[in-house]
Amino acid sequence: MSTRRATIADVARTAGVAPSTASVVFSGKTAVSDATRQRVLDAAAALGYTGPDPRAASLRRGRSGIVGVVVQGPLGTVFLDPVTRLMMDGIADGVAGLGAGLLLLRDDVRDHDAAREHALTTAPLDAAVLVGCNPRMRDSLATLRGRGIPVVVIEGDAGEGVPRIDLDNREAQQQMARHVRSLGHHRVAMVALPRDAARERGWLVPGDTITVDVTRDRLAGMREEFPDAGAFAAAASSIDEGLIAGRVLFADPATRPTAVLAQSDLLAAGVIRAAEEAGLRVPHDVSVTGFDGVNVDGLAPYELTTMAQPAADKGRAAGHAVVAMLEGRDAASFRFTCTFHPGNTTAPA
Secondary structure: OOOOOOOHHHHHHHHOOOHHHHHHHHHOOOOOOHHHHHHHHHHHHHHOOOOOOHHHHHHHHOOOOEEEEEEEOOOHHHHHOHHHHHHHHHHHHHOHHHOOEEEEEEEOOOOHHHHHHOHHHHOOOOEEEEEOOOHHHHHHHHHHHHOOOOEEEEOOOOOOOOOEEEEOHHHHHHHHHHHHHHOOOOOEEEEEOOOOOOOOOEEEOOOOOOOOHHHHHHHHHHHHHOOOOEEEEOOOOOHHHHHHHHHHHOOOOOOOOOEEEEOOHHHHHHHHHHHHHOOOOOOOOOEEEOOEOOOOOOOOOOOOEEEEOOHHHHHHHHHHHHHHHHOOOOOOOEEEOOEEEOOOOOOOO
C-alpha cells in the first residue's frame, strides 16, 4: 500500500479541475463557484488530502511561522502566574497578523555539552521574545543573535540594538512605599521576587548581587523611601512562597513589621495568610501591599492595595515589535507605567 502523501495535483485530477483552481479553494484568495469548491473538497476527502504541506509553505516564505518565547525557570510557572499568562496572551495577539505560533522555551542551567543541543540553537524560529534578561538570558541572546534571529526583550536590558518593552518598576514601587510611609509606617519589610536564576530563598543583605532586573528595580524603589528596610527574597512568585516569607517576618512579635511590601500580588496574598496564621489583623495590625493588579483567587474579603501593570499590553507591544522587525521596519522600545490601586489592605500604623 502506498504511503505517499496526496498532493494538490492529485486532488485537481480527481476533481477534474486545474491545479490552480484546486489551490485557490484551499487558499481562499480567489472566489470559485460553490459547485467547484464542493467537488474539490469531495476529492480531497476521498484522497485524504487535508491541505497544503506547511513545510513547503515555510520554505517558500523563508519562514517557519514560529516565534519563540524564552522564560526563566519551570515552564509550569508560565501558566500559574497570572501576569505571565496575560503577557503571553498579549504576545499571541501581537503576532496574530503574521499567522505565527508561539513556542515556549525554558532557559535552563546547562553545561557546554547541553548548550550545543539547546533548543535555541536548533529551533526553527523567525523571532524570539526574551522575558527578562539576566546573565544567563544574555547567553541565550548571544545564541539567537548569532543565528541572525530578531529578538525583543520584556523587562530587561539586552544591550544596544535590541528593542525593550519596559515597565516603570522602580518608580511604581517607590510610589507604593511613599503611600505606606504617608500612613505613618516605619517598621517596614519587603518580600521580593527571586534574586537570581538559582532562586534561593532568604534575606537580602548589602552587597548581594541581584541579577533579576525586576527584583533589583523594585527593591531600589522601596529603599528610596525606606533605605534600611529588610528584604526577604522568595523562590518564586506564588502564594506559598509569600506564606513562607510572611512566617519569617512575623515570627518575632518584638521585631515584626507594621507594613509589608510584596513585589507581586501572589506574594502579598501569601503574606496575608501568614499574618492571619500569626493572629494579626490586616490592615489593623499589619498593612500589606502587592504589585501587578491581578485577580487572586480566594483573597476575599481583601482587596489588595497594589500597583496595577498593563501585562497584556506589554506582551502585545513585544508582538508588534516582532512584526515590525520581520517586515523590515524599525521596532522602537516602549515603556509602560503602573497605576496605583488603593484597596483595603493598608491603614495607618
